[in-house]
Structure formats: C-alpha cells, structure tokens
Amino acid sequence: MSADAPVMRRQVVLSGVGGQGILFLSRLLAETAIACGFPVLTSETHGMAQRGGVVVSHLKVGGFDSPLVRTGRADLLLVLKEENVALHREFLADGGTLVVNAAVPTDAGPGVRVHAVDADALALSAGAPLAVNLVLLGFALARVAGGTPGGFFCTAGEVREALSRRQGTDGSRLAASLSALDLGIAHGT
Amino acid sequence: MQGNDAIARGLVEAGCAVAASYPGTPASEILSSIDRWRKKCGATMHVEWAVNEKVALEIAYTAAITGLRAAVSMKQVGLNVASDPFLSAAYLGVTGGFLVVSADDPGPHSSQTEQDSRLLALMAKVPVLDPASPAQARTLAGTGFDLSETFGVPVMLRPTTRVCHASQDVDAAPFRPPAREARFVKDPSRWAATPVFRRKLHDRLAEKIAAIAAWPATAPIRVNPEVSTAKAVVASGVAFAHARELFGELGISGQLALYQVVQPYPLHAAFIEHLLDTYAEILVLEESAPVIEMQVADRRRVRGRMTGAVPGTGELLPEIIERLLSRFAGLPVQAGALPAQGSGRRPTLCPGCAHRSSFYAIRKAAPAGIYPSDIGCYTLGINLGAVDTVLCMGAAVSQAAGFDYAHRLSGKRVDIVATIGDSTFYHAGIPPLIDAVVQGARFVLVILDNGTTAMTGNQPTPGTGIGAGGETTAAVDMEGLVRACGVRFCRTANPDRLPEFVALLREALVHARERGVAVVIARQPCAMVTRAAGGKEPGAIIITGECTGCRHCVDRFECPALVFDEAANRVRVDEMTCNGCGVCVSVCPLGAIVPESAGEKRS
Numbered sequence: 001m002s003a004d005a006p007v008m009r010r011q012v013v014l015s016g017v018g019g020q021g022i023l024f025l026s027r028l029l030a031e032t033a034i035a036c037g038f039p040v041l042t043s044e045t046h047g048m049a050q051r052g053g054v055v056v057s058h059l060k061v062g063g064f065d066s067p068l069v070r071t072g073r074a075d076l077l078l079v080l081k082e083e084n085v086a087l088h089r090e091f092l093a094d095g096g097t098l099v100v101n102a103a104v105p106t107d108a109g110p111g112v113r114v115h116a117v118d119a120d121a122l123a124l125s126a127g128a129p130l131a132v133n134l135v136l137l138g139f140a141l142a143r144v145a146g147g148t149p150g151g152f153f154c155t156a157g158e159v160r161e162a163l164s165r166r167q168g169t170d171g172s173r174l175a176a177s178l179s180a181l182d183l184g185i186a187h188g189t
Numbered sequence: 190m191q192g193n194d195a196i197a198r199g200l201v202e203a204g205c206a207v208a209a210s211y212p213g214t215p216a217s218e219i220l221s222s223i224d225r226w227r228k229k230c231g232a233t234m235h236v237e238w239a240v241n242e243k244v245a246l247e248i249a250y251t252a253a254i255t256g257l258r259a260a261v262s263m264k265q266v267g268l269n270v271a272s273d274p275f276l277s278a279a280y281l282g283v284t285g286g287f288l289v290v291s292a293d294d295p296g297p298h299s300s301q302t303e304q305d306s307r308l309l310a311l312m313a314k315v316p317v318l319d320p321a322s323p324a325q326a327r328t329l330a331g332t333g334f335d336l337s338e339t340f341g342v343p344v345m346l347r348p349t350t351r352v353c354h355a356s357q358d359v360d361a362a363p364f365r366p367p368a369r370e371a372r373f374v375k376d377p378s379r380w381a382a383t384p385v386f387r388r389k390l391h392d393r394l395a396e397k398i399a400a401i402a403a404w405p406a407t408a409p410i411r412v413n414p415e416v417s418t419a420k421a422v423v424a425s426g427v428a429f430a431h432a433r434e435l436f437g438e439l440g441i442s443g444q445l446a447l448y449q450v451v452q453p454y455p456l457h458a459a460f461i462e463h464l465l466d467t468y469a470e471i472l473v474l475e476e477s478a479p480v481i482e483m484q485v486a487d488r489r490r491v492r493g494r495m496t497g498a499v500p501g502t503g504e505l506l507p508e509i510i511e512r513l514l515s516r517f518a519g520l521p522v523q524a525g526a527l528p529a530q531g532s533g534r535r536p537t538l539c540p541g542c543a544h545r546s547s548f549y550a551i552r553k554a555a556p557a558g559i560y561p562s563d564i565g566c567y568t569l570g571i572n573l574g575a576v577d578t579v580l581c582m583g584a585a586v587s588q589a590a591g592f593d594y595a596h597r598l599s600g601k602r603v604d605i606v607a608t609i610g611d612s613t614f615y616h617a618g619i620p621p622l623i624d625a626v627v628q629g630a631r632f633v634l635v636i637l638d639n640g641t642t643a644m645t646g647n648q649p650t651p652g653t654g655i656g657a658g659g660e661t662t663a664a665v666d667m668e669g670l671v672r673a674c675g676v677r678f679c680r681t682a683n684p685d686r687l688p689e690f691v692a693l694l695r696e697a698l699v700h701a702r703e704r705g706v707a708v709v710i711a712r713q714p715c716a717m718v719t720r721a722a723g724g725k726e727p728g729a730i731i732i733t734g735e736c737t738g739c740r741h742c743v744d745r746f747e748c749p750a751l752v753f754d755e756a757a758n759r760v761r762v763d764e765m766t767c768n769g770c771g772v773c774v775s776v777c778p779l780g781a782i783v784p785e786s787a788g789e790k791r792s
Contacts, residue, residue, distance in 0.1 A: 017534050018536060019539070019766075026356075027356065030356050034358050039357075039358055040356070040357065040358055041322075041355060041356070041357050042355060042356040042357075043351060043354060043355050044191075044354045044355075044356070045298070045354070046214050046215060046217075046298075046299065046350075046354050047214035047215070047298060047299025047644070047645075048214075048299050048536050048566075048568070048569070048644065049298070049299070049536055050536075051536040051537060051538065051539060051566060051569060051644075052534065052535075052536050052537045052538075052539070052749055053533070053534060053535055053536030053537075054532075054533035054534055064434055065321075065322070065430045065431070065433040065434040066427070066430045066431040066433075066434040066435075066507050067322075067351055067355035067357075067427070067430065068351065068431070068506065068507050070507045070508050070511065070524075070525055071508060071525035071526050071527070071528055072525035072526075073525070081534070083533070083534065084533060087529045087532060087533045088528075088529070090525070090526055090528065090529070091528065120765060123765075124764065124765060129764070129765045132765075
C-alpha cells in the first residue's frame, strides 16, 4: 500500500439496520486505515435508530475535514440490508462500486458496478447469524481488491490484522470473527 | 478515537478530578470513556452516573468551588433539566476549572428538539467553545479549563452529533494527574449570595464576559489570511469542517475569506469590528441557532439563518453548505441531492424485549385507555399502539395525572396506563408520583424495570448497584421507594408471563379507578444484556399449519422475528433475529405459534 499512500483518498458508505454490526465494521475499517498510516474520519449512527432502524456509517480515508460523505461522492457502498440500496444508492459516485447482501444481484442503475452475495445464508449456514457483517466485508475485500482504482484502501490481510488487534484478548471470539471474514473472502475469490 | 472519547481524553489529560453525567445521545459515551482513561492513567477521580443532569451539574460545580477541576456532560435537553444551577453557577463562578459539556443534535437524529445549547450559554452569560472535529474537541477541553480558571467562570463545551459520533485519528498528550487538594474558602456573600449580592455578582460576570471577548487563546482563526476579498465566510463547529473541505474542492479559497469561530459566545469584539471594517458580505454557517450571526450587528451585511440565506431549521449537511458556498462565490450550483432521511425501515423494540410484552398486555387490559409514555427505548411502544404521548423525561407520570383531572372535570371516566423506564423514573418520575398521590390521581403507572439505561448503551441505574467504573454501589429499593411516595398498590411481576401480567394489570386498574394511583413494576432484564451474556439458541419457535395469516401477531406484537410472508399469506420465524423468548406463543389467538419440542422438528 505504501506506493500509493500519498494520494490515497477513499470515501466509503456502510448501510444496514440496527443490530447488524455496521458500527463495528466502520470502526474496524477505521483502525485498519490508521494502521496503514492514513488519516481517517468516520461518522456513525447512534440512538434510537440502532433498534432495528436504518443505520449508516461514513468512512473517509485520506486528508478530509468533514466527517460526512456527500451524495455522488462515495467510491464504495456496502449494503447489509438490500432494501437500503434504494435509500443510499445516491451516495455512490459515477463508476462507484456497490457490494450488497442479496441473494440475486440488485439493479443499482447505470454507472455502478454491483457485487452481490447472500451473506445471511452464508452466516446462518456457518452457525454465526451475527457475523453477517464480517461475511459481507470479506466478500467485498475479495471482489474490490485494495490497490485497484476505486477499490479498498487496504487488503484483506490488513483487515485481518486489525481484527486480531481488536479482539486479540478474546481467542474464541477472534477465531469466529476471522472464520466469518474468511468465509466471505472465499466466496468473493 | 470517537469524538466522545477525545473529549474524555482531553478532560483527563487536563487533570479533571470530578466528572458526573446522565446518559443521553449523543453525549452518552463521554463519562464511560472518562472512566476508561482514568483507569489507564491511574488517576484518583470521582466519576459517577448521576440520577439526573441537575444533580450531575451540582456535584461537579461544587467540586469546582473547592478548587478542583470538574466536568459534567449531558445532551442538550439534559441542560434544560440542569438549567437552574447552570444559570446560577455563572453568577457565583468557580475557583477550579469547570466545564459543562452539552452535546447538541441538529437534525435532530435522536432527540426531542434541535435546540442550540450555545443560546442557553448566551442567556446564562457562560462562554462556549464549539469544536469542529474530535481532535479539536480534545484540545478545547483543556483550553476550556484554562479559560474557566483564568476568569473564574463555568465554561461550556458544545459538540454536536457529528463531532461526538465522528471518529478520527487523534494525537494524545500525557495525562496530568489531578494534584490539587480540595480547599473550600467560606464566603457566604458569594457561595450563598442573596439578591443584593447577586446584583454585584452579575456586574462582575458582565466584566468577565467583556474580558473573555478579548482572550487571545479562543480568538477566531483565519484559514486563508493571504486572500484579500470583499466576502467572508464565518463558520463554527462541524459546519466549519464541511466548509473547509468544500473550499478546497470548489477551488474558492482565493475568492472568499474563511474564518473559524472557536468561541461563538462571547464573540470576540475585535473580530466583529474587523469583519465590519473589511467585508461587504458575510455568510455565517453555524448550528443550529444564529448565535454568531446575531452578534454581528450590521444586518445589511450579514447573511445566515436569521436572514433566510441559510435554512432556519435542520442540520447543515455538506450538500446544503456546498449550495450556499457555490452561490456565495458566484459559481454554478452543482451540488448533489440531499441524502434520504427519515425513510426506510423504522426502529422497533429488540426481539425478546420485555417492553413488547408489557405494551401488549396494557392494550389487552385497558383497550380503550390513554397511554402516556416517556423517553427511552420504550418510546417505540408507539409502534404497538400503546404510546399516546411523549413529552420529556418524567412527563408520563404528570401527564397521566393531568389526563385524569381533565377528564374528571368533564365527568368522564377513562383508564389511564402510563409507562416509564426505571432510569427515567429515578431521573424525573418521583416528584410527579408524589404529587399524583397527594392529589388523588387515578391511573396505573407501569415502571418498565429492565435494570439498565438501555437506549443510550446500557448504563447502570440507581437500582442496579453498579457504579460508572463497574464498582459495587448501594442500590435503591424501587418497591420501597414507590411505597414511600404514598402509593398503596405496588406489585412486581415479569411481563413475559403474559396471561398473569394481564391479570395483574386488570387488578391494578380496579384499584386505580376506586382508590388512586397503582404502580406495577414490570421487571425483566434488557434483552440486549441477556443476548450479550449468551442469550438463547435461535430456532426455538415454530409456526404451525394453524396460521391463517390474520396478522394479529405482526400488527399488535411487532416482533422483528415474526415476518409476514405475503406470498404464502402466513407468518414465518426469522431465525436470524429470533432470540427464542417464546412470549409470542401466548399472543397467537389460534395457538399457531409453538415452542419447538424434541419430537416436533421442522420439515
């Protein structure tokens, strides 16, 4: 990553509903960005919306001042609840990438690359219904590889390291998280 | 570091010795974070979740009149509760640094109002600092203590949601241990001032504010001093962060001067003069009231929320600021659409939440009742048709009494069943309960006692017996407290045992109609807490072929785990979300929801 570090600027929007672990994903990605040496700004949803309502996180990697991604500016949109595509599609820039938790690829209109995976089914089959977020992230990291134009600011390996630092003291939890991430990666590869 | 972590870090770095708070979005994480930093640096501090914001402010303020540094944190409507001591504290002043952190919520995202705490600071004559980012919030915590001690006044730090719940890479400084000793110097003419002395203290306060309006450390910052132009943008808080980023993207740094106001009140006098001497047009971007704008007295040159140039309500999203800046710079407006807000899936009580059982039972026991409620997760009982009013903390109890008096005057009898959470009851529900007993009000109060302050992230309540740092504390006996208020009917039950709970509510209603206030304590731990502790295995509930698609469970019980399958015209259990509490078994009128037994596996 160091080769393109000086010009790295990425805007990512994460969308889902309360309880799906959007906040966890945005913090994990922010910690990964810091470990990669990039300045980072995120904006989170707290409060009543966390009880099953619409939850959205903004993540800006590179030299930004504002914590919010403007509509039409996001390089990447990760959607954990398919119905939110209609709500948050407008954040994507022309040529941006949508990664969505859906059984069949969602139509997001022209100028958007779409990658879909049934992360619910994968997580449930792995006996980890609460790990949908990490399954989708793993899938996204495999499909929209770090270093590609508009792709992630980091590699799957760097996210694995950040996850290990975050949950390092909790061995069984870390193992479960890593296996959910790897499950997503395997399906995206 | 999250904005709230950064504020906490700044406070502990600056030697804060006493910190108190009552949880409320977006300020909730500040106090728990203070406790984490305290443990990390090994400082000796008093850190507490107070029963309400007024008590929290008075505790921290008092520490600051013994010479210690102290802070109180709350959300903006919490400052309403604490406004009495806040306004008085401004007159009396402090000897140690005293910071009031009041977090605003323009939008509003998770609040009853989008009021501007800076306006209350202006009313109280308390200087206020307005950070634009988590990093700046950390710095201003220390600056605030210095300002407070230099002039002997309380200081407000006013972050907004986009600072509190933004995260950023933040530099940290070493912790400065609180090395001072508490030393209270008696001075009744100040600390117990009567009106004669208050008048003198008000004069003193006015002098302090005039001096603070010239204090260099908090003076506005000019971003592009090299630019000479007739137009200036003056911004504070996160509106400044949006503006600064847009200045770069729109390439307007050479056309417009940009200033960040760090201290919106009192606005620096020399700055006001400089603005009016230098610029023909001044655009003010601030959230959410025109606090800076109204201090720039020349109405012909200033544009902002008062003049209508900037929307008068709502959050100043970057898309709005992009439009305003483009127009102000004379550029074509190319800003994107505003992001969707207030649409999409509505929030709902968690699967397995016992509040759902309580609301279902209340509607069953008092189907024609009026249901006053209060502030917390259980406000979501509105989805279940069991919440008719929500005003502010504690109002469920006084509104229940108010409904009774109003209807009685008109000769009408109506069942009133009010709901209030345990934390909200301790916060503001006790005085109105005493009042209702004395006045002979007739209603049932259901205290939804889940043993936690769930909405804001499961902070302890006075009934929990756990302190802010996880230490054991004394615990309040809720039943004893209710009885001591004079309530003669006070019974406790588990609402998840639905048939028994409905019967108890009916008994309480009979008492209320004939003999006055009845209290039912619905006690069952928060499902988020039990889920975090291991919870139950999913898949314990199945829907049998008896389901006719009548929608009773979906409409009246609204559990996220009960999903209506339109194609099949029946209900199915979403195994991803079901926590297996089994309450829905007694909800289905046809008995089509049953626990999965060993011999009855799904096909």
